[in-house]
Amino acid sequence: MRRRSSAAAVASKRAPAPPAPLHATGNGAGDPAWAWEERRWRGAVNKVRAGRSLKPARWKNGARMCVALSFDSDHETSTLREGSTSPGRLAQGEYGARVGVPRILELLRRHDLRASFFVPGVVAALHPDEQRRVVAEGHEVAMHGWIHEGTSELTEVVERDLMRRAFDTLAKIAGRPPVGVRVPSWDFSATTLPLIRELGLLYDSSLMADDEPYELLDDGVATGIVELPVEWIKDDAPYLGMNRATAIRPYTAPSAVLEIFRAEFEGALAEGGLFVLTMHPHIIGHRSRIAILEELIRYMKGMPGVWFATHAEVARYCKATA
Numbered sequence: 001m002r003r004r005s006s007a008a009a010v011a012s013k014r015a016p017a018p019p020a021p022l023h024a025t026g027n028g029a030g031d032p033a034w035a036w037e038e039r040r041w042r043g044a045v046n047k048v049r050a051g052r053s054l055k056p057a058r059w060k061n062g063a064r065m066c067v068a069l070s071f072d073s074d075h076e077t078s079t080l081r082e083g084s085t086s087p088g089r090l091a092q093g094e095y096g097a098r099v100g101v102p103r104i105l106e107l108l109r110r111h112d113l114r115a116s117f118f119v120p121g122v123v124a125a126l127h128p129d130e131q132r133r134v135v136a137e138g139h140e141v142a143m144h145g146w147i148h149e150g151t152s153e154l155t156e157v158v159e160r161d162l163m164r165r166a167f168d169t170l171a172k173i174a175g176r177p178p179v180g181v182r183v184p185s186w187d188f189s190a191t192t193l194p195l196i197r198e199l200g201l202l203y204d205s206s207l208m209a210d211d212e213p214y215e216l217l218d219d220g221v222a223t224g225i226v227e228l229p230v231e232w233i234k235d236d237a238p239y240l241g242m243n244r245a246t247a248i249r250p251y252t253a254p255s256a257v258l259e260i261f262r263a264e265f266e267g268a269l270a271e272g273g274l275f276v277l278t279m280h281p282h283i284i285g286h287r288s289r290i291a292i293l294e295e296l297i298r299y300m301k302g303m304p305g306v307w308f309a310t311h312a313e314v315a316r317y318c319k320a321t322a
Contacts (some may be wrong), residue, residue, distance in 0.1 A: 009263055014126065014184055015094075019232070019321070025283050027192065029105075030156050031113050031138075035079060044190075045259075046219065046220060047218075047219060048190070048192075048193050048216065049189050049209070049216075049217045049220070049263065050187065050207075050209035050210055050215075050216070050217070050227065050266060051214060051215040051216060051222050051223075052214065052215050052222075052322070053210070053212055053213070053214050054212070054213040054214050054215055054226055054319065054322045055212035055213055055214075055273060055274070055318070055320040056229075056317065056318055056321040056322070057321070058321075059272075059307050059317075060307050060309070060317055061307065062101045062305070063305050063306060063307035064269060064273050064303075064304070064305030064306065065268050065269050065271075065272055065273055065274070065275065065304075065305065065306055065307070066275070066307045066308075066309055066314055067275045067277070067300055067306055067309070068115075068116065068228065068274065068275070068276045068277070068308075068309055068310065068311050068314050069108075069113065069115040069116070069207045069266070069269075069277050069279070069308070070115060070116045070118060070132065070182070070276065070277065070278050070279065070311060071101075071104060071115060071116070071117050071118070071278075071279050071280065071281055071284075072092065072117075072144055072182065072278060072279070072280050073096060073097070073117050073118065073119045073120075073123055073127075073130075073144070073280075073281055074094040074096065074117045074120065074144070074148055074184075074280055074282065075094065075096045075097050075120075075121075075123045075127065075281070075282065076090050076093040076094060076109070076123065076125065077093070077099075077122050077123055077145075078093050078124060078148060078150035078282070079092070080093075080095055080147055080148070081147055081148040081149055081150070081184070083095065083268070083285055089243075091268045092282060094240075094283055095281075095282050095285065095286075096167045096280065096281035096282030096283075096285060097123075097127045097130055098282070099127075099285055100280075100281030100282050100283075100284070100285025100286075101117075101130055101134070101285070102173055102284050103279045103281075103290055104281055104284070104285060104290070105133065105137055105139075106133070107226055107290060107293065107294055107297070108139070109137065111294075111297050111298075111301065112312065113138070113297065113308050114138050114139055114308065114309065114310050114313075115139050115140070116137045116139065116141075116142055116180070116310045116311040116312065117131075117134050117139055117140065117141050117142070118142050118143065118144035118181075118182040118205075119131060119141055119143075119170060120140070120144045120145050120146060120147055120148050120166065120184065120202060121143075121145070121146045121162075121165055121166035121169040122145070122146060122147045122148075123144075124141075124169050124170055124173045124174070125169055125173070126252070129174045131170070131173050131174050132173065132174065132175070134174075135174050135175060135176070139181075139310065140204075140310040140311060140312050140313075141174040141178060141183060142170075142178045142179070142180040142182065143163070143166050143167060143170060143178045143180065143181035143182070143245055144166075144181070144182050144183075144184060145162065145163075145166060145183065145184035145202070145258070146162040146163075146165055146182040147162075148185070148242075149162060149184055149221070150167060150184070150185065150186075150187055151183050151184060151187045151188065151192060152188075152190075152191065156191040156195075157295050159189060159191055159195060160191075160195050160198070163195050163199065164183075167199055170300040175297070178201070179194060179201055179202040179203065179310055179312050179315075180201055180202055180203040180204065180205060180207070180228075180311050180315065181199075181201055181203075181204055182204070182205045182206050183204070183231075185204040186206045186208075186230060187206075188207060189202075189305060192206075193216060193218050193223065193225070194218065196225060197218070197225065201225065202224040202225070202226060202229070202312065202315050202316065202319070203225060203227065203228055203311060203312070203315035204216065204225055204226075204227055205227070205228040205229070205276065205311055206230065207227050207229055207230070208229055208231055208237070209227070209229060210229050210232060210244045211229065211231075211268070211271075211273055211274065212229070212274055213227060213229070213274060213314065213315070213318045214226075214227050214229070215227070226315040226318055226319050227251070228274070228276055228311055228314060228315060229276065230276055230278055233260065234261065234264050234275070234277050235278040235279070235282060236257065236278070236279045236283045236284045236289065237259075237278075237280055239251075239252035239256075239257045239260075240247040240252065240254070240257060240283050240284070240289060241283060243283050254288050254289055254291070254292045255292070257289075257292060258295060258296060259294040261277060261292075261296055262296060262299060264277075265299075265300055266298070269303060270305070274314065278280075279293070
């Protein structure tokens with residue numbers, strides 16, 4: 001029997017399969033955005049847009065500007081949303097209900113201010129007395145998802161079900177239907193705006209197309225929905241958040257956060273505009289952090305012509321005077 005040459009043996013071996021082509025990751029993975037036709041990318045951009053400005057010529061009672069303080073009462077849902085049941089992480093959220101909210105309410109009472117609390121449906125069900133106290137003390141309770149879910153990951157059917165469930169839960173517990181929404185993590189989906197309209201809500205506070213209030217457009221059509229824009233710059237979580245399972249750490253000193261918030265307020269005051277501040281009871285409620293909030297409040301109250309209002313009050317005023 002003749003032996004094949006080593007070259008023949010090598011040639012007879014099966015050639016390795018070529019590597020799979022690489023695809024872009026993230027939104028549109030396997031269908032990269034650079035391959036989209038104009039109709040597609042233009043349609044995505046135009047789905048939800050900023051319409052006419054709703055910034056009033058004058059704020060209520062002739063005020064120079066408006067301040068809207070808000071607290072996202074995520075509590076235990078910051079952990080539950082990930083499917084985690086870690087007692088350690090759940091306790092971090094429980095702090096928001098047990099210590100943070102009472103401390104915040106006392107601070108607001110001392111300064112005779114009203115604020116808006118954005119509450120997931122699950123948090124309302126876990127802490128019903130908290131929501132009743134918030135309402136009883138003159139503050140607003142508004143929607144913030146069901147379990148702080150990632151909205152853009154949902155189908156329209158699921159998103160509708162969770163929004164309706166959250167709406168009904170807050171209405172039952174707080175004793176009045178919510179009039180506004182802040183999407184969890186500001187993760188506004190392509191189907192969120194039509195669902196907001198279905199619920200008959202007055203306003204949203206999840207988007208970032210302006211510093212000032214504006215009307216939302218749905219595929220170019222004016223909706224009558226007031227947008228009270230947010231920004232990560234004016235949020236305590238990016239500066240002071242902590243998650244031991246990730247790289248999220250409180251790298252910024254509270255004094256530096258106060259400096260940033262004060263500069264944003266001063267800019268709004270100079271322009272006669274709106275200053276929306278987003279905070280979280282399990283973050284801002286700690287002693288070293290609540291201290292900077294009180295210092296900021298004292299500073300803002302010391303400026304003449306500042307109107308402090310809930311988000312609902314701001315939205316109603318802007319819509320009525322537009």
